[in-house]
Amino acid sequence: MKKKRLIALASAAAMLPGAGLLMTSCKDKANYDLTIAFLSGGRGETYVQALVDAFEETTWGQAYLAENEKESLDVNIISGGGGVIEDSVLNAINSDNTPDVMFLNYNMQNSTTEAFVRARQLVDLTDLLEENVYGEETSLGDKLVPGLLSNYTTQPYGDGHTYTLPAFYSPTGLWYDASRFYDDGKGDEYTPTGTGENAGKYELPRTWAEFWTLGDYLNEQNGNLANVTGNTPALFTYPTAGYFDGFIYSAVAGMAGTDKFMQMLGYAEGIWEDEDVQDALEIVVRLKDYLEPSTVAQANTDGFQQNQQAVMGRADGTAKGTALFVPNGDWLPGEMANSTPEGYEWGFMPLPSKDNDTMSYVNTYLENVYIHRNGGNTDLAKQFLLFYFSDEGAAIVAEESSAIIPTQDALANAAENGIAESTIALYDAYDGNGAVSGSFVATDTVTGVIWNDVLYNDLNTRVFGATSGTTAELLAAWTQRLVSASDQLRAAIIS
Amino acid sequence: MEDRVERLETSERGKTGAPAGANPVRREIDKGKLVFIFGTVGPSLLLFVLFVIIPVFYMFYTSLLRWDRIGEPQFQWFENYRVLFRSDGFWVAFRNTVFLIFFVTIFTIGFALFFAAVLSKGKTKGKTFFRVVFYIPNILSIVVISAIFSAILSPSYGVVKEIANLFNVRYTGWLGNPDTVMWCIVAAMVWQAVGYYMVMYIAGMDSVPDHLYEAADLEGCSHFRQFFVITLPLTWEVIRTTLTFFIISTINMSFLFVDAMTQGEMNSHVLLSFMYEYFGSQYGYAMAIGTVVFVFAYAVSLIIQALTRREVVEY
Numbered sequence: 086m087k088k089k090r091l092i093a094l095a096s097a098a099a100m101l102p103g104a105g106l107l108m109t110s111c112k113d114k115a116n117y118d119l120t121i122a123f124l125s126g127g128r129g130e131t132y133v134q135a136l137v138d139a140f141e142e143t144t145w146g147q148a149y150l151a152e153n154e155k156e157s158l159d160v161n162i163i164s165g166g167g168g169v170i171e172d173s174v175l176n177a178i179n180s181d182n183t184p185d186v187m188f189l190n191y192n193m194q195n196s197t198t199e200a201f202v203r204a205r206q207l208v209d210l211t212d213l214l215e216e217n218v219y220g221e222e223t224s225l226g227d228k229l230v231p232g233l234l235s236n237y238t239t240q241p242y243g244d245g246h247t248y249t250l251p252a253f254y255s256p257t258g259l260w261y262d263a264s265r266f267y268d269d270g271k272g273d274e275y276t277p278t279g280t281g282e283n284a285g286k287y288e289l290p291r292t293w294a295e296f297w298t299l300g301d302y303l304n305e306q307n308g309n310l311a312n313v314t315g316n317t318p319a320l321f322t323y324p325t326a327g328y329f330d331g332f333i334y335s336a337v338a339g340m341a342g343t344d345k346f347m348q349m350l351g352y353a354e355g356i357w358e359d360e361d362v363q364d365a366l367e368i369v370v371r372l373k374d375y376l377e378p379s380t381v382a383q384a385n386t387d388g389f390q391q392n393q394q395a396v397m398g399r400a401d402g403t404a405k406g407t408a409l410f411v412p413n414g415d416w417l418p419g420e421m422a423n424s425t426p427e428g429y430e431w432g433f434m435p436l437p438s439k440d441n442d443t444m445s446y447v448n449t450y451l452e453n454v455y456i457h458r459n460g461g462n463t464d465l466a467k468q469f470l471l472f473y474f475s476d477e478g479a480a481i482v483a484e485e486s487s488a489i490i491p492t493q494d495a496l497a498n499a500a501e502n503g504i505a506e507s508t509i510a511l512y513d514a515y516d517g518n519g520a521v522s523g524s525f526v527a528t529d530t531v532t533g534v535i536w537n538d539v540l541y542n543d544l545n546t547r548v549f550g551a552t553s554g555t556t557a558e559l560l561a562a563w564t565q566r567l568v569s570a571s572d573q574l575r576a577a578i579i580s
Numbered sequence: 581m582e583d584r585v586e587r588l589e590t591s592e593r594g595k596t597g598a599p600a601g602a603n604p605v606r607r608e609i610d611k612g613k614l615v616f617i618f619g620t621v622g623p624s625l626l627l628f629v630l631f632v633i634i635p636v637f638y639m640f641y642t643s644l645l646r647w648d649r650i651g652e653p654q655f656q657w658f659e660n661y662r663v664l665f666r667s668d669g670f671w672v673a674f675r676n677t678v679f680l681i682f683f684v685t686i687f688t689i690g691f692a693l694f695f696a697a698v699l700s701k702g703k704t705k706g707k708t709f710f711r712v713v714f715y716i717p718n719i720l721s722i723v724v725i726s727a728i729f730s731a732i733l734s735p736s737y738g739v740v741k742e743i744a745n746l747f748n749v750r751y752t753g754w755l756g757n758p759d760t761v762m763w764c765i766v767a768a769m770v771w772q773a774v775g776y777y778m779v780m781y782i783a784g785m786d787s788v789p790d791h792l793y794e795a796a797d798l799e800g801c802s803h804f805r806q807f808f809v810i811t812l813p814l815t816w817e818v819i820r821t822t823l824t825f826f827i828i829s830t831i832n833m834s835f836l837f838v839d840a841m842t843q844g845e846m847n848s849h850v851l852l853s854f855m856y857e858y859f860g861s862q863y864g865y866a867m868a869i870g871t872v873v874f875v876f877a878y879a880v881s882l883i884i885q886a887l888t889r890r891e892v893v894e895y
Contacts, residue, residue, distance in 0.1 A: 090616060091618075092618070093619075094619045094620060095618040095621050097621070097622065097623045097624065098619070138736050156592060171860065175650070178650070194860050195649075195859075195860025195861055196648070196861040197650065197859060197860075198648070199648075199652035199653060199861070200648040200861070201650060203648065203650075204648075204651035204652070206651075206652055208652070215756070264829065275609065278649055291581070291634055292810075311750065345859075377734055378735070378750075378752040379752055379756070380734035380755035380756075381752070381753070381754025381757075381845075381846075382733075382734075382752060382753020382754070382755045382757070383734070383735065383736065383755075383756070383842050384756070384845060385755070385841075385842055385845050386843060387726075387727070387730045387840075388730070388734065388736075388755075388839070391734065391736045395736075419790060422624060445696050523656060530644060530646060530862055532660055532663045532862060532864075532865050533661060533663040533664065533667050533858075533862070535857065535858070535861070535862075538857075545845055545846075546758070546845055546847055546890060550758060550845070550846050551754055551758075552757070552758060552759065
């Protein structure tokens with residue numbers, strides 16, 4: 086009896102250490118010189134560590150060490166892919182180790198960046214723009230590619246104060262199989278297919294009218310999408326509806342001009358019913374009639390690469406792609422490298438323009454870097470950023486991430502820094518075209534409203550996957566959703 | 581310690597013999613017992629309170645907040661619920677959840693019972709082999725199963741597409757059609773669960789005494805009828821228990837399947853995947869959905885318990 090009871094008590098007591106362990110608070114704040122969080126993935130895993138190592142050797146790094154009587158910088162680097170990094174950052178904040186520097190973007194799963202903006206937790210970097218980047222006599226503001234700061238991404242409150250800096254920038258637009266097209270340039274008479282040396286190729290459409298002409302020609306060939314094959318392709322596919330963000334921004338800027346584009350980003354009243362904006366939205370809805378038929382079923386995390394493959398054809402090169410254009414960013418060739426047919430060449434163009442006399446607009450996808458107010462090492466963090474945007478920093482990022490940071494010199498030195506020709510060529514998209522960067526003004530959360538879903542994520546289900554409804558009806562329903570959501574968001578703009 | 585245990589022992593002996601009114605001794609007994617009871621029950625009670633009771637109440641509380649987990653939380657009473665019940669997305673997710681509970685349960689239990697009946701008492705050849713085969717899906721991870729079904733259903737390279745091609749039928753992917761997408765999820769969930777419940781029912785059916793079937797055979801009762809008059813009533817308690825399990829697990833599992841197969845595209849959200857949409861950016865709203873799921877799951881299991889209550893057949 087005695088023994089049994091002792092065993093019972095002992096085994097019950099054995100549960101306690103487990104509970105105790107879980108309850109132990111891990112709030113021992115470590116004293117790091119700098120904590121940096123970054124989203125690993127498209128830009129690789131190594132660039133932050135390489136930057137930190139180099140920064141430690143700079144005169145600034147050495148001065149900091151001498152001042153604090155330290156041997157080496159104690160830098161805490163938090164990294165993770167999308168879906169992981171945001172939780173890691175939240176955990177770090179909750180355990181009082183808020184990162185100083187964060188390379189995170191808008192529109193991530195948990196909207197972490199938006200939440201920092203909403204809570205006004207980011208350090209105002211406006212003054213930093215006046216300071217010289219490391220080792221040079223150029224100020225950060227002059228160093229950056231012009232035009233990247235006047236948007237709601239970098240100035241989320243629209244008050245002229247800069248809170249996030251563009252860490253990476255890339256043009257988004259339409260990608261295609263270069264071997265299937267020839268380019269007669271804008272303004273020449275358009276024919277869907279070429280003759281002579283261009284026989285068997287399609288002419289690259291430069292205006293929306295040309296784009297639809299090509300689409301109608303293709304639909305004639307493929308029996309209105311009933312028989313889409315490598316030889317009779319459809320006009321268009323998209324990886325997931327999320328890729329319509331840049332598409333919509335470019336289309337609105339192109340069809341309605343930059344003034345209305347900026348009004349749209351500020352949720353201006355009546356903007357969605359504006360005739361020109363409606364024209365832009367109609368382009369999106371109209372794509373439904375030219376869409377590669379498998380697209381909708383594959384527009385999810387399992388299938389989106391199949392949609393991208395649809396532009397490339399079979400990986401073994403035995404069949405051409407079943408779609409001609411896909412909207413995407415500069416990471417696409419790298420992402421699809423494993424299934425790229427031999428000798429395949431990517432083509433890239435901005436969205437078609439309204440007509441022959443107007444510009445196309447390239448949407449620039451900005452990835453951000455910012456400093457959090459509660460990190461505790463703001464001064465060193467600022468120096469780190471000034472180092473990042475220096476030519477030395479640009480060379481390191483080029484080496485580690487094969488990416489061009491948004492300074493004018495980084496683009497000029499890209500070839501020297503070992504960036505691939507094809508990547509540098511992408512930035513030609515800005516030549517002769519307008520540039521916009523889509524990001525909406527900061528608002529408080531509106532319960533139940535996820536703006537990105539209304540604007541583009543829902544398109545797959547509500548427009549392209551809809552089993553009934555004409556183009557006009559689908560457009561009207563979408564407009565209605567946009568109006569209702571932006572009415573609520575307008576009332577919640579942070580002023 | 582020694583001393584206390586000593587007293588415990590005395591008290592055991594004294595239980596029957598001690599005269600009424602021997603108060604000092606009795607108090608000692610109770611104290612000793614209390615220490616023992618709390619010693620054994622306490623830790624698990626503590627864990628239960630810590631990891632079940634408190635989180636549930638915390639969920640109720642946070643469901644009244646507007647909070648993104650980074651800024652300051654704002655208390656706003658039942659605003660989250662008001663918005664929730666007026667949201668189309670919520671009702672779609674609710675409808676889908678009920679749809680899955682209904683059809684997945686019917687098909688899974690139906691198939692599981694059928695296979696169990698065939699494989700338990702029957703003299704089917706390769707019985708063990710089939711038991712193993714049916715059970716395999718259950719040990720695969722949900723992500724693997726979803727990948728298998730996504731591959732089968734792929735409009736680019738799936739088996740379904742090839743079969744459709746044979747008959748010259750155009751196939752553009754059932755996962756891309758709001759009319760078929762839920763059935764695809766039903767199929768994957770049923771395929772995953774049948775083996776597990778089959779094993780449970782086999783265990784239940786094997787415990788039914790053989791002589792009942794022998795007697796039925798002598799009376800000329802068909803095997804089909806035997807199933808309904810002997811097997812089913814005698815395994816009813818097992819079925820009833822699994823039914824409750826099953827409904828709760830369908831609510832949970834549907835999230836994994838939807839998350840892996842469709843991410844809610846084509847109006848295929850279920851309550852938990854719908855909740856997860858808001859988890860990061862609108863934590864309070866997500867917890868309001870969580871509360872609804874909690875109440876709903878509880879209510880459904882109570883209803884099922886009530887509906888299936890019948891006298892236990894003794895044998």
